[in-house]
Amino acid sequence: MSTSLKISFNELKNWLDGETGPALAPVHSKAERLLGEMREAHEDLVDACRMLLENSRKEIEKRNMRTFKRAQALNKLAKLFLERMQPLKVPEKPSFKDVEGFVNSAQKAYGVTDVDVRNWFPRISPFFIIDRGKFLRAFESAKGSLKELNDFLMKEYVKAKVLEETFQLIDEVNRLKERAANLKEERRRVEAERGKIEEELAGVQQKIFELEKSGGLSHLAELDKTIDGLRRDVDYCLRHLQKPLVKLQSLASHGEGSGLTPEELKKLNQYLADSFEALATEDDGYPLLRQILQKTLRLMADGKLKLKPDKERKARQAIEEILNKDSLASLYRKCVEANQLKAKLSASSTLTEAKSEMAKLKEQMDRLKKKAESLEAEIEAAEKGLKDVTAKIFECKSRMEKNILNFSGKKVEIAIEV
Secondary structure, three states, X not given: OOOOEEEEHHHHHHHHHHHHHHHHHHHHHHHHHHHHHHHHHHHHHHHHHHHHHXXXXXXXXXXXXXXXXXXXXHHHHHHHHHHHHOOOOOOOOOOHHHHHHHHHHHHHHHHHHHHHHHHHHHHHOOXXXXXXXXXXXXXXXXXXXXXXXXXXXXXXXXXXXXXXXXHHHHHHHXXXXXXXXXXHHHHHHHHHHHHHXXXXXXXXXXXXXXXXXXXXXXXXXXXXXXXXXXXXXXXXHOHHHHHHHHHHHHHHHOOOOOOOOHHHHHHHHHHHHXXXXXXXXXXXXXXXXXXXXXXXXXXXXXXXXXXOHHHHHHHHHHXXXXXXXXXXXXXXXXXXXXXXXXXXXXXXXXXXXXXXXXXXXXXXXXXXXXXXXXXXXXXXXXXXXXXXXXXXXXXXXXXXXXXXXXXXXXXXXXXOOO
């Protein structure tokens, strides 16, 4: 059973240099030489294109009828050659990927140019013989250098491709580790800021709690509970009148002879919207409600306000109790007292200050909550980024181990701390 050689990532580059230096150095040395020759040959070819362009331009300016059309053709062809050759850049340093990219691009450009030369140079004869000869010599030299570079790429350099990729992967892992360290630092910073925000938020919430328990606001909260209970009581007492009052409102809204005055209609709308507020703001004996109910009875008797028999019976009974038995008297007094007490309490300077302070605290709390949510989103983004970077690092680790096994036959386990 074969055992793996464990190597720390920090020591990997030096170990690879020792293992692969004798194999990789000569390849890179030859690659540098061939790239230099290719660069020189390609530059000569670009210069030859410029020479064709300039000499054909000069001939065009002479307006010699014998050479004019051929000079124009050569000028267009030279522009095309120059546009095709100038963008090609020979790599400065050996890199299989860069060399392969250049060779592929150059082969396409040279191949198309070869076709153009075969098609057009015979048509330009017998003129520009010397210029065309100079260009062809530069072109053949460049093609020769390109062929030699391509042969080297396919036969010798391809063997070093895996080694070269492994060194590039080491550089990539170093960049990723730096990115991971930055993300961790960012996460620590944001988490610390979030901690401060949470402490501040807890302090604000404590102040709100203490303010709510203090005299004025506490009494107001208790009074609001009492009022909510009274509202439910009023709704219960008027439950059988809900349907007829809604129908009465509809009659009044459509001008179908409800008989309600504007003041009564306004009070009717109020009873349907907030029964407590409507009853609590009535004059003694709730006269408006009485008038509304009396007109409701009249409309039911006249057949203008129609209800199902059971609902009409219950409505008449409820109206009878209110009008003749004064069933709302006790509840009315409680509502008036609660409403007056709330108005008095709300007008006190102590409560006004407490409400103002409460509003400020709640605004501060909302602001802190939004900030906390924003920081939480930043933390999640940093964690996602760290997860992605970690995955890429271990992907590179796997590829490096596989590459080392392929070119050296050694099974290596690379230890990387993220």
